[in-house]
Amino acid sequence: AQSVTQPDIHITVSEGASLELRCNYSYGATPYLFWYVQSPGQGLQLLLKYFSGDTLVQGIKGFEAEFKRSQSSFNLRKPSVHWSDAAEYFCAVGADYKLSFGAGTTVTVRA
């Protein structure tokens, strides 16, 4: 069965600084990988996804992620965060059309 680990429970970053959220997965084959963002009391919004091809994936809101098979990682990055990026971020791996989510990383943005 697949699994996802997000090592960082909480990250605080200054507005304008760069952000990187870590995600490691466990799955025997090439996975489908996703990053979602969730604001308090809201549903999930898809930031980006990786199915195949170019390992550097561009998403919405200026986010990108890089798939590294050798490290079983799919880390999310943003060069310059905005106060509106404060939210909960979930990495997910898809297999057999089911998604397994990481525990999530809470991002706090300070002025």
Added chain:
Amino acid sequence: GAVVSQHPSWVICKSGTSVKIECRSLDFQATTMFWYRQFPKQSLMLMATSNEGSKATYEQGVEKDKFLINHASLTLSTLTVTSAHPEDSSFYICSARGLAGWSYNEQFFGPGTRLTVL
């Protein structure tokens, strides 16, 4: 495209009553719908997978008689929490996967339903 709605967005009910939550795919046909539960400050846990016209498949530890799922059409799935108790209070999120093409390989999520049982 790929819009999923849920109704209601929040509900408060008395202990012992049943609550029905609807999940609709608005602009595509969903071969499969998924129901998740999310406790505060926690991740999403898959409760069950439902395919149109067949019985839902429940994840281990989820009571099928407690959480009734019906997927009567390609655009509608319902989750009924029967005889709700305070411990059933949670955020319930549905998602849908399409029949083919762009909507087949990923799930599209609804906005969630906040259930509070008094």
